[in-house]
Amino acid sequence: MERKAPLPESYYSTYRQYKETSTKILKWVIDTAREIRNRAYTQSNTTRRPRAQGNKSRNAPKKVQPPLDPDLSSSKCSLGLFLKLVKEIADSNLDISATYVALLELSIEQRKEIAAFYSPDADAAEANKSHQFAIHAYSQALAILKEARERSGVKEDDEVKDTLVLVATDDFALNGAIHHLTTMMEEEGFSVSAPVGSAENEWLRDNPAINPGGKAKKPCSFPLDEYELLPDNDLDSQGKKVKQVRDESREAQKCFLMDVNNIRKYCNQIWRTVVPIGTTSYVAASFVTNRAVQLVKQLEYDLVAEFPVLEDKDKGLASVFRPLLLEKPQGMTQEMFDALLDQTMFHTWTALETFSELLEKNKRPLLRDGHFGYFDPLADRERMSQHDKQLEDHCIMCNHWPDLILANELSKSWIGRRGLGQEFYTFCNNKPRTVTWALIFSCQMQADVVQARRRHLRYDLQVARNLARTVVNEYSSFLFDGVLYDDNMDLIARPHIRESLESIKFWVLGDPLQDIKYRYGWDKLSRQASQKDSLWLQNPWLTANVISEMMLDYFFSSTAVVGAGGFVQSTIQLWNMLKQTGYLTFAPSSSIVGQDTSSNKEHALLFDHLMDVLGDKVFSGPPPKSNFLKQWDIMMGVRPEEFAQGKRQYKKNASDSRRIRAHNEAGRGITPEVSDAWALHEADYFASTLTSSVQRKRIDQAENKHNHPLAAMLDLVNTELGEPTPPAPVSRPAAHTAQTVSTGLRRGPLLNLNFLKVHSLCVRIFTALEPVLRPEIEQRVLGQPINHTQINWPYLTGWIARSEQVPQNGGLPDRVLLEKAADVVKRLAGEEMVEDYLLREVADESFIL
Incomplete structure (x- = not known):
């Protein structure tokens, strides 16, 4: 089966999306206005009808070509000209597509969200100028076009209405809705509708004087990325920019931070609904969080590819964090400043920088007890000061990182393949030790998940061990069932099952790190870091990954047995x-x-x-x-x-x-491979890397609907577990909207x-x-x-x-x-x-x- 094209990068990146949307809106306005003016000029300059039959008359009117319009000869458009063209479209009595109007409306909302995310920043007024200008321009254009549609009495488009309703479902719905509308624009193609209520004039269409067969002069056309809407004083009389282009890398980096923050919020919402609090399974939470890490990697790669200057450490991460080390920006309240530090994961970056310095001196650094205080799962975090919350997060992270180092020294089979384990292994073993956004996000998610599951840490571990005992019993029963099988069973299934059996006993049912810690004398330095099962109790995400790995490994082993037997x-x-x-x-x-x-x-x-x-x-x-x-x-x-x-x-x-x-x-x-979830897991959570024989229609449909890839991942896993996907958690005001339930087919139970x-x-x-x-x-x-x-x-x-x-x-x-x-x-x-x-x-x- 032929695979569909993956979603464009502009779907994931707010920066690329709002840039692309702005150019498409402006191009539509210019092209529509040009077509309207050309029609009017052609009709007003056609005076006589040619002969219907016989030879061509010498007095027949010559082919009429509209002159080049100076207003439309440049890809740069001033605000005044933009609104003038919008009014011409509104006054032309055309059937204005609801898609363009809805896209304008959502573009305004997207710009407002970006500006609001910047608001705690010291240079918010300067950075937000372009967004405030776009909001002002689009709001006026939206009012003009809406009034024109009301005058014409055009019925609203149901698909557009449904798209607008979905905007309030979660933090990704706005990007998804805009992507859906731009796709609809491309499917509709550029066309100027006939006046409302009028039928097509076939005589005008077929008249050679109006529509001659000769080649017409092509109107000015420009690459899409050259279209730009600018303030009136930024253009000269020839439509050229009079101001130098400002550095866009800072703008793109801030949008990147907003996208990563939305991914983080979505993952936190998922973890707050994991059983027994909600209905989300550990496998689903594991899949979504691991996919989120890969998505952050992809966003980071795309950002650096577009702005190579950000690859430099001093101009990349440090350009965001180092100004915050010096002082709180003027005019910012402490609450706003704390929110900014949290959104940018500033404290996680400082912890990683410090830990990187310690790794240069000791490959197994360990902080003494009480350096960051003690983590008490029963403590009420809501009553803590911001400083105490910061200390608690550092305590959670810095006590867990040495465990990851020890575990990776022993074996990577169970903890080093996904999520934080993989990112941290790369960080510790590569020189120079590069702090990436994917690593910062992974470490932050570890602390966030502990906060979401702080009263269920031992419960989570017990779930993993109960599943491990079930798997061990089933493996043992099969290995000693006394049944005579053919050679395929000994070639494929039995060796893998024996290896998995020993790994589960060693890692999940035991605590191999505790003996090593006592051998190294860790118990004399840190009681908290040396507690039993600390590897699992300080990272429920790791526990969920182990549950997921055991279930997927069991699925692989058992299907091998089924196939061979x-x-x-x-x-x-x-x-x-x-x-x-x-x-x-x-x-x-x-x-x-x-x-x-x-x-x-x-x-x-x-x-x-x-x-x-x-x-x-x-x-x-x-x-x-x-x-x-x-x-x-x-x-x-x-x-x-x-x-x-x-x-x-x-x-x-x-x-x-x-x-x-x-x-x-x-x-x-x-x-x-009968399981799409298993295939995605083996492909490291990227559907685009699957082979054509494995790629399935369900994956393509889930990734190409106007919902976010994380929501598609959740729906896919729930489908194969036989669980209904609950309504998306609403994180934005939704006074005029209703929550929707995923329509994924309940294919399972299969994976479980x-x-x-x-x-x-x-x-x-x-x-x-x-x-x-x-x-x-x-x-x-x-x-x-x-x-x-x-x-x-x-x-x-x-x-x-x-x-x-x-x-x-x-x-x-x-x-x-x-x-x-x-x-x-x-x-x-x-x-x-x-x-x-x-x-x-x-x-x-x-x-x-």
Whole structure:
């Protein structure tokens, strides 16, 4: 499938977006005004009609070309001229598109937000001049165009209205709505509508005097980025700028800080709704926060690529932070100054700078107890002074960073792959030690998450360890189940499971760092840094990452077992065959819950649900209503195109599978790539890096709707966990709006399905089927004994399907075989529900402080 183009950089960057939007608005005004003037000039200078037939008259009017308009000969436009052109558009009685009016309205709001974010800054008055000018110009233009639309009585566009409603849903909705409107503008293309209420004049359209066939002079056209709206005194009489271009890097950096601050606020809102406080899962919170780090990296890379001067440390980070070290700017209250320090993550930067100096002297620096005070999870942060809050944040970060250094020295397998662990590892091991915005953001998120989960720190750790025990038990049961498998199981699944089993026991169920700390004498320096499980208790984000890693690793391992064993696929095939032939029936209340309902899919029958989420992989298409043998052969490797079509009906032209061995080794029908969330995780949370075979329509749709990539990530993970995405937390005034619920399909449970437990159930089913079906197959189908082992037991389903070729069976599987199989399947799996086969994130609430 062909992948859609990724979202443009202007979607993520407020600076690029408002620059691009400004140029598009101005270009639309200039182009529309030019077309209106050209039409008026052409019609007023056409005096006579040419001959309708025969030779061309010598007196026919010559082709009329409008002269070049001096007002429209430059890409720079003064405020006075801009408003003059807008009035011409309004007075022309054209049907003004609601898209342009809505874009003007949202552009005003975006400029106001940027200006408000700057307000605590000392140079706010100077920096905000361009925004105040744009707000003034767009407000006047908006009033003129709205009045014109009211006069014309044009009906409002429903899609535009819906876009405006979404603006108040979260901090990213404004960028998303503007992106959506600019996309609509591009889809509409440039066109000037006919006057309201008038039909098209075909005579004017076809008249060669008005629309001659010769080439017309092209009007002045300019690259989009050259269009600029300026104050009247900034342009000379020839439309050229009289003032030098000011440095835009400072402006872009401030917008970058605003974007990062919005990302941070969104992540904090997610963490405040993690269970048991809300309904957000640890896996979803982990995915969103890790994706946020990558998004900050992308924003930082784009910023430096556009303004290389910011790559220099003194002109980049230091240009923001060092002025704040000297003194509080004049005219700023202490509350405003504290807000500025928090928005720019100033204290995190100073802590990293200090820690970097300590690393030069000691590769495992440790601060003595009480240097920043003590972190008390029961303390009321709301009652703390700003100074105490700062000390607490430094205490949380600086006591955790040495743990990360020790952990990375031991192994990176569990904590160094995602989020803060990855960023901090790079910071500590590279020289020079560069403090990046992604690192600052990661460290700040660690402190923020601790604040959001301060009374649930031990609860979070207990959730991770409960899940670890479940995974360890399932791994151990599989490794010692005594079942005979083929070589694929020993090549792929078993080695990985053994390695994962030892890692979980070592890292999650134990505390390997405590012994090292006592060996280094840390207990004599810092009681707080040497407490048991400090690695987890000072970073719930890390705990959530471990929960996510365990669940994804379990998903990978279990799908490898399912693919190599073949028991699960064969059971799904048998279940489908028995249901479609009427030998396996259940009450309607137990049937599969459709994706278009809000019912809980956990209450579906297990194998109905497996057919729903894995049908395309098991059956190579929708489950069949006949020709069960054909579908069985396809699942075992014969390509669908090897079966004849049309009047020849069932005829296979290949007796052996043509599928390459590598594909068979990867699994018969089910691989981890069936999960989009797993594929995104392996791609380091960037959908654009996925291969075309893995990239799915769902990812493209989620990333290309006018919601933010973080919201799309949350929706995708919830979809595969079988959880509904709750309404987005509203962080801005929403008096005229309503919250909306994501419309993502509830595909799951999938990622959290306990496939090893499902595999074990299927092994039990075939263990019971083999002594019952083998004698019947020998007698009724083959007419000779079957010599097979446990490896071949999944083929029992194939033998039942092959019985449809026996002439007396009328093209259906043998009735006796179906009856006996149905008795076993109904007894062992008929009452099994999905809810009993899920990996749960649970713990005893007594661990909550």
